[in-house]
Amino acid sequence: xxxxxxxxxxxxxxxxxxxxxxxxxxxxxxxxxxxxxxxxxxxxxxxxxxxxxxxxxxxxxxxxxxxxxxxxxxxxxxxxxxxxxxxxxxxxxxxxxxxxxxxxxxxxxxxxxxxxxxxxxxxxxxxxxxxxxxxxxxxxxxxxxxxxxxxxxxxxxxxxxxxxxxxxxxxxxxxxxxxxxxxxxxxxxxxxxxxxxxxxxxxxxxxxxxxxxxxxxx
Numbered sequence: 001x002x003x004x005x006x007x008x009x010x011x012x013x014x015x016x017x018x019x020x021x022x023x024x025x026x027x028x029x030x031x032x033x034x035x036x037x038x039x040x041x042x043x044x045x046x047x048x049x050x051x052x053x054x055x056x057x058x059x060x061x062x063x064x065x066x067x068x069x070x071x072x073x074x075x076x077x078x079x080x081x082x083x084x085x086x087x088x089x090x091x092x093x094x095x096x097x098x099x100x101x102x103x104x105x106x107x108x109x110x111x112x113x114x115x116x117x118x119x120x121x122x123x124x125x126x127x128x129x130x131x132x133x134x135x136x137x138x139x140x141x142x143x144x145x146x147x148x149x150x151x152x153x154x155x156x157x158x159x160x161x162x163x164x165x166x167x168x169x170x171x172x173x174x175x176x177x178x179x180x181x182x183x184x185x186x187x188x189x190x191x192x193x194x195x196x197x198x199x200x201x202x203x204x205x206x207x208x209x210x211x212x213x214x215x216x217x218x
Contacts, residue, residue: 031103033047036099047062066091082124086125089130102121124153143166144167146171161184161190
């Protein structure tokens with residue numbers, strides 16, 4: 001296992017990297033890792049490595065900042081949380097390095113939505129989570145559709161050609177299949193606006209097709 005020395009503490013020293021047991025994967029501070037859960041049937045824990053440290057007996061510890069899954073937060077999983085969504089918590093911890101099972105990537109929300117393919121190691125984070133209070137930063141995000149829910153990247157949405165807002169097919173009375181085959185979509189609000197403007201367009205036709213200017217009273 002390759003180790004490099006960095007600044008030292010009495011009996012403890014910081015390491016630049018740690019190689020995951022049985023692999024050639026190298027973990028450094030700032031990397032995101034998957035850690036073995038306490039129960040076998042649970043998904044691995046996700047954490048961001050802050051520091052790697054060895055003691056004088058070469059026991060290696062990683063100082064981590066935990067990511068929480070939506071179901072681990074106080075409010076639980078909600079409709080708009082994606083399957084790969086994580087919250088960066090303010091919960092710091094030190095763990096034995098041999099509980100690291102693999103590496104993963106926690107993308108920004110914007111970069112995640114641009115991925116061509118989502119691999120098993122791809123996650124995203126758009127909220128920070130305060131573990132003690134159960135509060136989120138930011139506490140407000142943009143909402144979409146008639147249901148006024150934040151965007152869930154797992155859900156198919158269609159965009160209105162007119163107002164550019166996004167809608168869930170089910171919320172506008174369509175199946176996903178219909179939505180996929182749709183060339184253009186205009187939402188009901190924009191359709192009724194269009195109708196209104198068509199109805200009032202020629203409200204005062206004059207016989208010669210010209211509009212006479214009103215004479216001002218003197």
